[in-house]
Amino acid sequence: DAMVIQNPxxxxxxxxxxxxxxxxxxxxxxxxxxxxxxxxxxxxxLFHYYDKDFNNEADTPDNFQSRRPNTSFCFLxxxxxxxxxxxxxxCATSGIAGETQYFxxxxxxxxx
Amino acid sequence: SQQGEEDPQALSIQExxxxxxxxxxxxxxxxxxxxxxxxxxxxxxxxxxxxxxREKHSGRLRVxxxxxxxxxxxxxxxxxxxxxxxxxxxxxxxxxxxxLTFGTGTRLTIIP
Numbered sequence: 735d736a737m738v739i740q741n742p743x744x745x746x747x748x749x750x751x752x753x754x755x756x757x758x759x760x761x762x763x764x765x766x767x768x769x770x771x772x773x774x775x776x777x778x779x780l781f782h783y784y785d786k787d788f789n790n791e792a793d794t795p796d797n798f799q800s801r802r803p804n805t806s807f808c809f810l811x812x813x814x815x816x817x818x819x820x821x822x823x824x825c826a827t828s829g830i831a832g833e834t835q836y837f838x839x840x841x842x843x844x845x846x
Numbered sequence: 847s848q849q850g851e852e853d854p855q856a857l858s859i860q861e862x863x864x865x866x867x868x869x870x871x872x873x874x875x876x877x878x879x880x881x882x883x884x885x886x887x888x889x890x891x892x893x894x895x896x897x898x899x900r901e902k903h904s905g906r907l908r909v910x911x912x913x914x915x916x917x918x919x920x921x922x923x924x925x926x927x928x929x930x931x932x933x934x935x936x937x938x939x940x941x942x943x944x945x946l947t948f949g950t951g952t953r954l955t956i957i958p
Contacts, residue, residue, distance in 0.1 A: 765944065776950050833877065838888050
């Protein structure tokens with residue numbers, strides 16, 4: 735089945751230690767999104783790619799970076815995680831920008 | 847700031863009853879979508895309604911859209927325990943900026 739896969743499902747890192755979260759998709763969608771979701775809150779868009787075009791949200795901290803080496807994969811790099819970065823990170827794809835998004839199961843990040 | 851506000855924030859009903867959730871938004875939109883999120887999981891797309899549509903059905907789901915009031919409602923009929931989840935509305939603005947803005951969500955609990 736076509737799907738969006740996120741690895742790992744749970745990630746524990748230390749304060750200030752770089753961490754990379756990964757997302758892959760078999761849907762062959764042009765658009766990929768990264769969201770941050772904290773407990774009992776709405777998903778907050780960090781950035782998205784339309785093909786190789788990167789679109790950063792104005793309020794996304796510089797600590798967050800992303801790479802999309804090909805259509806199928808997208809990575810979220812957190813250069814120096816702080817305690818406030820502990821959250822669920824959701825990857826989503828869309829075949830047509832602005833329309834239905836397909837989400838992965840998320841990676842829950844814990845910062846010690 | 848978040849585009850959508852949802853009402854109520856939390857809703858508990860008996861199994862078999864109908865559940866209604868409301869979403870209000872601030873700017874003109876191309877479409878409005880509803881998503882479900884089970885605890886600790888990714889979001890699942892439920893239904894998309896375009897700005898020129900007023901009502902849409904999918905199984906036990908009924909969505910209405912009133913663009914003059916900038917509001918939408920999601921009705922779940924004959925609720926089941928498996929409907930327990932958080933429900934989010936999301937809007938694509940008519941600026942065509944390729945992204946969705948999520949509402950604050952309604953936490954629905956179905957009591958068996």
